[in-house]
Amino acid sequence: MQIPSAKPKGDAVLAEITNFEAMAFRLKQWIKSPRPYLMVAGLLLFLAVWYMTTELFKLPRFEKLPGPVAVIREWLSEDPSYGISIYVSEYYLHIIKSMMRVFEAFGLATLLGVPLGLFMGWKKVFRDYTFPIDETLRPIPMLAWVPLAILMWPAREAAIVYLTFLAAFFATTLNTLLGVESIDEVYFRAARCLGSKPRHIFFRVVVPGALPYIFTGLQISMGVAWFSLVAGEMLAGEYGLGYLIWNSFVMVQYPIIVIAMVTLGFIGWASSAAIRFVGALLMKWKVREVSP
Amino acid sequence: MSNNGSTVGSVSIRNVTKIFDPEGAHVLALDNCSLEIPAGEFCVIVGPSGCGKTTLLNAIAGFHGISSGEISLDGVPICTPEKMAEPGADRIVVFQNGALFPWYTVMENVIYGPVVQGKMTEAEARQAAGKILGEMGLQGIANCYINEISSGMRRRVEIARAMVNDLKILLMDEPYRAMDALTKSVMHKHLLDVYDRAHKTIFFITHDLEEAIYLGSRVVVMTTRPGRIKKVIDVDIPRPRDLQVLASERYRELKMEVLEAVQEEARKAFEAGEREFA
Amino acid sequence: MSGRNKNSNSLGKLGKSIFNISFYRGVVAIIASLIFWEFAARVHLPVIGMIPAPSAVAGSLSSLIFTGYYWESWYVSFERVFSGFVMAQIIGIPVGLLMGMSRKFRDLGFPILEVLRPIPPLAWVPASVIFWPTPQMSMVFVTFLGAFFTTVLNILGGVSNIDIRYIRSARSFGASNKDIFWRIVLPATLPSLCTGMTVGMGITWEVVVAAEMIASRSGLGFLTWRSYVAGDYPVIVIGMISIGIAGYISSSIIRLLSGRATPWLKII
16 A cells, blocks of 8 residues: 555645646757747748738738738837837727726626526526527627617716627636536535435535636637737727727828737736636646646 | 444335336335345445435435335334434545535544544543544644645544544545555555444445455445345354455455446446436 | 437437426526517617517518519628638638648747737738728638638647547558558547637627628628618618528538548447
């Protein structure tokens, strides 16, 4: 009995010691391989093609698009010709406005969607009544709600947040429900065997068991929230990055369109990364998974 | 005989019949099964796949009901056709593919039962769990997550998770099914140690005959569908047992006896299976 | 399973599984929501009461479906979705395969993909309108973008998840690189391609609808938006439902084709 019991203990200690070293080793290997250089080369190639088509050779059609030099010059200018750069507070106002909207909508969607999804998965009767409604509404693309959202809410602001919320809410609820359904029946049986009351089953089996799907759902939810937000802001916004894009188009301030697009991409990526990070923190058991 | 001096955990299964009726298909899973398991006995059920072994176990555990008959635990009826048993910590199941909660560490899994039942505070449960894990040589992995430990470890932790409770009978549903022979023999030794120490009734399902004789005090052979009890064989090999048993004359005789009883059923089950797929 | 020789029995089974308690509960729930919706509109509840009542929607629908304009909107949107989607597959599948098979190409292309992907497709609308000579082309381009990234990433994932044992086994039978590509890589990637298409189709409809609202004068998205601008509110709901049905039809077609293309994934 001693040998098998000593083995995993040893493994665990070994893992702790080697974790850092392994990382350093992998980093070294990575630097030595051609990969990082190819990645940089790929990005440079992209920038080069963009520069050459729009600014250097001014190819037909491409010449109308803002080129990288114009965009970066505007972006970093202390006195931007179209009024948006990293030195201008209005730029940050747009960013903050968009982030606030997403934050409100995403927060509300999570607060409502996760409990609803958990409950739908847990109580069959409740699900029988609510799921068909969900299924009827879900095929309608979220962005088709734009006019109705504006009509329903007295203020534009509420309409945009509602639209963003709606997309996030469906993604969160559905994934949470799928998460509960993904839990193997055997865990419920085991929990009952061990003398669980319903609340124990809910908090100690349903919630942790559904967590991986919930976080997948939250990531999707964050993605669609930004997706809908842009459409909402373009059609009905005052301030916000989507509005900035549309307004710059109307005002023929083309470099700003690209600045706003890149900013949107970066913030969207950062918010997904943040969710992944929190998910990894909450699901150590999943992250540390090794082949059995 | 192998009573261990236990006074609780006697199960009596009387004339139990179970008919599955999914959408009109009439399947007789258990047909008039009767079996008395005295307190503290290590009772092994063998039989071909689909003979209703797991159906019987599920009825005792409280996962589904029965169509007629009665199952009682220590003289108290727990499962009748009118009322299926309520799953509870006096009859804990070790599942075929394991059911340790992957979102908890080994320690958190083991303390689960006492904590949710409100029998112990978390600190007390940790102490009790630490003691049991120590006895089983598992203290080193207490803070590992389930995905980090081997399948053999998992089975032992699952047994520890059951034993930490105040249980009367341990129900084991082919726990070592998918294991290689070497791991299995370590598992067997471990289970025998646990049994010799704890004096609990064990209801063990398998279709590995050698395992059945090596571990069991009695081997119950079941027929293929409809599931009936075909033969009960007393394993009069003294405990504590070790690997020497496997080389003994008596072991070989018993194995032959069980083999003969099972062979016929296995063939019938195989032919039935062939027909099902045709 | 054995439906052919026990026809009556399996019909009974079918009936049982469709008309069970869950089905009735679903029907009750939908009817209850319709009644609530009508009620909310009649008594002018805040927010929800602003939605045109089902009765008003039904009234508008009966006149709208006889107009050519309504059906033309269907056609225009479908054409855009179809063009953008097909373009995304034609370009996305080879790119995904190339990136999946060649490490060099993957290292080169992946960062570009990762930089462009987080930008919501709709943010491309103005740039697209500036670049493309006709509005139709710009609509199709934005639609294309919506499905393109999903296709590429799903194929990439599919190729890199191929079990190495299949390739080794093929090699041991003496397969050439060409054989491995056509007989192992391609079929093994098919399931993830199908997943990518299903997801991509959903995104495509989202994008088309919004793009039509933002920058077009035709299609179901525009129909919905115009009804709002013109104050013909019940038509908004008709527009939404039409878009929902159109999206559902498209997804069903993709699912059907996926099922045909990957018969080995059927669960018996």
